[in-house]
Amino acid sequence: MLLDSVLSSIDSGNCIDTIYLDFAKAFDKVPRQRLLYKLQSYGITRSLLQWIAAWLIGRKQRVHIARAESQWTDVTSGVPQGSVLGPLLFLLFINDLGIDIHKSTTVLKFADDTKLFGICNNESDYIKLQEDVSKLESWALAWQMKFKVDKCTVMHIGSGNKKCSYQLGISVLESTDIQKYLRIWKSNDLKFEFHTLEAYKKANKMLGMIKRTVVHKDKCKKKLRFRHELTANGTSRTAQITKM
Secondary structure, eight states, rough: OHHHHHHHEEETTTOEEEEEEEBBBHHHOOOOOHHHHHHHTTTOOOHHHHHHHHHTTEEOOOOOETTTTOOOEEOSSSTTTTTSHHHHHHHHHTTTTTTSTTTTTTEEETTTTTEEEOOOHHHHHHHHHHHHHHHHHHHHTOOOOOOOGGOOOOEEEEETTTOOOOETTTTOOOEEEEETTTTTETTTOOOOOOHHHHHHHHHHHHHHHHHHSOHHHHHHHHHHHHHHHHHHHHHHHHHHHOOO
């Protein structure tokens, strides 16, 4: 959606400013009573709401290093990470983030990553986008969340972009030409050369690790070839290779 919208705007001769926002310790900071209040407003009530409350409240944690253990302490906020329900509850909690922004601005939310973008051809466009950034900050303060300013950036896209500065609170957001979002590196020229190069480097590192650590390289290569042939030739080879 983002790439299609940006490309369409650029083809029409517009400039785009994209602001990447990152919540500080997002899953750990969710205030539980406010989360339950929101769930109730969505129509989740009675036994289901009580079950979720019982699942969230009353949790404890401690640190265990070697044979040393800390005292148990209450976990007073957040949704459990690594659970199926945790991310869903977090998305429900931030569901109304950005509902009052200008129509010319778009908000994309995925887990704790939030992206805000819009056309920025002139000062009026810039003012609207800055107002929307401030609205998101006000939402975070009202719901006891916080953006990690040093991880929030702005990317200016378009050859005629004036590269305006945006503020989050009293801090000016850092401008960037390359940004990683949802495991993909994006650049302000809308090309994927940097992402491809990073993938190539990562693959080379993995091959280097295999070369350094695998003792019987010839045997390993033979098995890898077998697996490749298995994929190409079908299941008849599966039994043969499994028995090996």
